[in-house]
Amino acid sequence: MEDFLPVINYVSRHIQLTDEEKSYLASLLRITRVKKKQYIVQPDFVCKYKSYVVKGALRSFLMGNEGQEHTISIAIEDWWIADYHSYINQVPATLFVEALEDSILIQIDYNAEQLLMETHPKFERFFRIISQRSLASTQHRMLSNLSKTAEQRFEEFETKYPKMMNRIPQYIIASYLGFSSEFLSKIRNNRTKKS
Amino acid sequence: MEDFLPVINYVSRHIQLTDEEKSYLASLLRITRVKKKQYIVQPDFVCKYKSYVVKGALRSFLMGNEGQEHTISIAIEDWWIADYHSYINQVPATLFVEALEDSILIQIDYNAEQLLMETHPKFERFFRIISQRSLASTQHRMLSNLSKTAEQRFEEFETKYPKMMNRIPQYIIASYLGFSSEFLSKIRNNRTKKS
DNA sequence: ATTTTTACCTGTCCTATTTCAAGCTCATTT
DNA sequence: AAATGAGCTTGAAATAGGACAGGTAAAAAT
Known part of the structure; x- marks a missing residue:
């Protein structure tokens, strides 16, 4: 469980967790190590995991028809990254998610996340809060881009x-x-x- | 309660509601009529309500320093609209929300929404689902704008x-x-x- | 140790989009 | 009926930012 403390702490910043909830959450996580330039998500494959960055840096990007790369998001320590559209709808990805440095990730897979919310509805609150926050910040980015x-x-x-x-x-x-x-x-x- | 059926149906498309939950939800809503060109949100005032459009059309926009208007979102029947940043953080708005036609809205205020989630945690799920969906669609819009x-x-x-x-x-x-x-x-x- | 690749810079030319200014049409107000 | 204003169009001139090509230095691979 010590391995998963960074994520447990992250979640605890938003909702209060009992010891039982912490260890149940930990049981659904896994650790992955990736090397620089490695892709953890690729177009046409379903994005199975959402990844929390323990150490390192990654980005998600779209490869345009003429080879231009459009970076959608960048994640360093204490950020999450995924192809969200692919993840939440469990449909094939359109983005790459690429490691920019050798990195250590803690991942949760889609089914585990669903299970987590069903058995422990308190986590609905956590996911609501972070979605709302990212929504607000994505809208702010849109606004900057427009103005x-x-x-x-x-x-x-x-x-x-x-x-x-x-x-x-x-x-x-x-x-x-x-x-x-x-x-x-x-x-x-x-x-x-x-x- | 008939007045609020559009919103009750909207919510019911995402989560199952008992009659008790429906009427409790209805008790927290209110109906507002606005005329074309009327502002329901203005910079420097906190955005107190999130509005569901029963009839009509509205938009939210940022007024740039040189007077250029940047439209952030457009809402017609069956859409929601607000200055989300202002709403979820209950801080002064930076956007206008303007009626483009005479409109009928069903509104919920911030405190009522919080109360709703505390007393009926099932609604956390509803708000999570719709935030995730808007997040995915805002990201898609970003992506179009970039590429x-x-x-x-x-x-x-x-x-x-x-x-x-x-x-x-x-x-x-x-x-x-x-x-x-x-x-x-x-x-x-x-x-x-x-x- | 040497070769290859990656990131960054610089200059020139090029194009998508803006700005400004004017005019038009249709609906709304007086 | 005239006047006003909102939304759309058009054209000419200006510009923000892109595409291309070539060059350098450092990092990474061999």
Whole structure:
């Protein structure tokens, strides 16, 4: 059970858990180690697991028809990642989920999650809270994309996720913010001139 | 209670309700009528209610610094609308929610929703399911915005929401899809030439 | 130790989309 | 009946950001 403490703590930040609930939750989890560049989800395969990042970094992205990669989400320590559409509907994925560094993950599979909610309805609350939070933050991202320029979005990203700036390659950040890596390079260049 | 049947039916599509639960739910709802152009949410005021559209059409939008309107969501019959960030955190809104037609709404307020979940935990499940669904669809919208051209997004909108095409002004659809209304006009013009 | 690959930068040209300005049509108000 | 305003169109000029090509340095693979 010690192995799963990071997830148990994560859940405990949102709902109160008894010892029985903690160990039942732990019984449904598993640990996985992945190497840099390894895919844990691929198009056409159902995304069976939702992954909590204990150590490392991953991203989910869409491969466009002309080979352009569009990063949907980035996860470092204490974040979750999956192809959510594939996961919640248990249909084939459209995204890749790729390790950006050697990583350690704690995973829960779809059936276990359903079982968890059926036997312990308290977890419905947990999943509701985190879905609502991600919904609010995804909507905020939409809003930034609609109303801000590339440079403004980049600044917002820097202040919001300083830890990612050092670790995540810039071409991935660019593809997350919705512009080309060359353009990001130009933004940075302009800034050093100004200052 | 007849007045609230649309919402009771909506909820019943996702979870099974007893008669007691239905009438308790109904006791927490209220009906509101709004006229075209009326705001039901405004920046700096807390968004107290989540609104289900019985009849009519509304949108939520952000007013940019230079006066550009960015439409975040559009709701017609059988949709819900609110400034979600303001609603779930009970902090001042940043969005407007505006009636696009004379409308009839069924509303639930934040405290009633919390009470509902505490006294009848079954509703946690309902709110979880709909948050997850909106999360999946918001992520899909992000993905379209990142990977598709203006014309492709417009085509996607047409096939996905045909009912809105007839009712919602084009400048609002453009601001929802993330481009100018003039450009939408040009897209349509190009198409009639081709066909 | 050397070769290959990855991430990043820079310049030039290119295009999707914006901005501005004007005009048109239809519905609503007076 | 005139006036107003909302929504849509059109065209010309401007621009944010993209695509391409080439170059460098460091990291990773052999």
